[in-house]
Amino acid sequence: MVKVLELAGVNKSFGKFQALKDVTFSIEEGEVFGFLGPNGAGKSTAIRTILGLLKRDSGKIELMGEDATSNVLESHKKIAYVPGDVFLWPNLTGGETIDLLLRLGGHERSKHTDELIKKFELDPKKKARTYSKGNRQKVALIAAFSADVDLYIFDEPTSGLDPLQERNFQEEVLKLKAAGKTVLLSSHILSEVEKMVDRVAIIRTGEIVKVGALTEMQELSAVNVRAVITDSEVVTGFAALDNFTQQNSKISFTVTHEQLPSVLAELAQAQVHDVQITPPTLEDMFMQFYLDNGVTANDQK
Numbered sequence: 001m002v003k004v005l006e007l008a009g010v011n012k013s014f015g016k017f018q019a020l021k022d023v024t025f026s027i028e029e030g031e032v033f034g035f036l037g038p039n040g041a042g043k044s045t046a047i048r049t050i051l052g053l054l055k056r057d058s059g060k061i062e063l064m065g066e067d068a069t070s071n072v073l074e075s076h077k078k079i080a081y082v083p084g085d086v087f088l089w090p091n092l093t094g095g096e097t098i099d100l101l102l103r104l105g106g107h108e109r110s111k112h113t114d115e116l117i118k119k120f121e122l123d124p125k126k127k128a129r130t131y132s133k134g135n136r137q138k139v140a141l142i143a144a145f146s147a148d149v150d151l152y153i154f155d156e157p158t159s160g161l162d163p164l165q166e167r168n169f170q171e172e173v174l175k176l177k178a179a180g181k182t183v184l185l186s187s188h189i190l191s192e193v194e195k196m197v198d199r200v201a202i203i204r205t206g207e208i209v210k211v212g213a214l215t216e217m218q219e220l221s222a223v224n225v226r227a228v229i230t231d232s233e234v235v236t237g238f239a240a241l242d243n244f245t246q247q248n249s250k251i252s253f254t255v256t257h258e259q260l261p262s263v264l265a266e267l268a269q270a271q272v273h274d275v276q277i278t279p280p281t282l283e284d285m286f287m288q289f290y291l292d293n294g295v296t297a298n299d300q301k
C-alpha cells in the first residue's frame with residue numbers, strides 16, 4: 001500500500017501555546033480519511049502545516065514518500081485544497097477564478113468542470129466579491145474536484161453549503177473514492193463525514209487521541225436508545241442503565257453494543273410504541289476515550 005501522506009511527531013507552537021503535540025498519522029492511497037475534532041482542536045493548523053503554509057517546529061511530513069514542505073510549489077501540484085473560509089480575488093468572476101486556481105496547480109479546465117458548475121448551481125459570470133460564503137466555497141470545491149491530484153484536502157468543507165449542495169459534495173467525494181483517490185476531510189461534526197470516511201483520526205487540544213476504522217470506534221462507544229413504552233412498571237429494569245432519564249412514557253439511556261440485544265428484548269416486553277437507536281456522536285466517542293483512559297470529561301475542559 002502506498003502512503004500518500006505521513007505525519008510523524010509533528011509539533012507546532014504559536015508563542016508559548018502548543019497547537020500541535022506530537023501529531024502522528026498516515027493516509028494510504030484510496031482512503032477517505034476523516035480528521036475529526038471540536039473547534040480549536042488543531043485541525044486547520046495541522047492542515048496548514050501539511051501544506052507548508054505554517055512552518056512546523058519539529059516532526060516529519062511526507063507526501064508520496066517525500067518531504068512535503070521542502071518544495072511547496074511542487075507539493076501543491078499534487079494536492080487540491082479547500083480551506084474552511086475561502087477568500088477569492090474580488091474582481092475576478094467565479095469562472096475566471098476556477099480557471100486560475102486550476103492553472104496555478106498545473107491543471108486544465110475540462111468538461112467535468114462545466115458539469116460541476118451546473119451541479120453546484122454556481123453562476124460563474126458573477127464577480128467573486130458578490131459571492132456569499134457558500135458560493136465562494138463552491139468555487140474552490142469545483143476547482144478542487146476538477147483537478148487530478150494525489151491528495152484532496154477539504155477543511156470543514158460543507159460549513160457554508162445548504163443540504164442539497166452538501167449532498168452534492170458527498171457524491172463527488174464518493175466518486176473520488178470509487179476512482180481510488182485519496183481524501184482528507186476535516187470536520188467537527190461526525191455525522192457530516194461518517195457516510196464517506198473509512199478511517200478517522202480524532203484530535204483534541206492538539207493531540208491525536210485515536211486513529212482507526214470509524215466502525216470499530218463506534219462499536220467501542222455506547223449507543224443512545226430512546227423509547228416510548230406503555231408498561232411503566234418495566235421501567236425499573238432500565239433505570240440502572242447509564243444516562244437513564246424518564247419523562248412519562250418516554251425513556252432514554254445508553255448501552256454498549258453487547259448490551260443492545262438483551263435490552264431490545266426487554267423493551268419488546270414493555271410494549272414499545274417507538275424506539276430510536278442512534279450511533280455515538282463525536283462527543284460520545286470522546287467521552288468514551290477519556291473514560292477508558294481514566295480521565296473524567298471535566299478534567300478535559
Ligand SMILES: Nc1ncnc2c1ncn2[C@@H]1O[C@H](COP(=O)(O)OP(=O)(O)OP(=O)(O)O)[C@@H](O)[C@H]1O
Binds near residue numbers: 014017019039188
Ligand atoms: N496564527 C495563530 N496564532 C496563534 N494561535 C493560533 C493561530 N492559529 C491557530 N491558533 C490556535 O491554535 C488552536 C487550534 O486552532 P485551529 O484553527 O487549528 O483549530 P481547528 O481544529 O481547525 O478548529 P476550527 O474548527 O474552529 O477551525 C486554537 O486554540 C487557535 O486559537
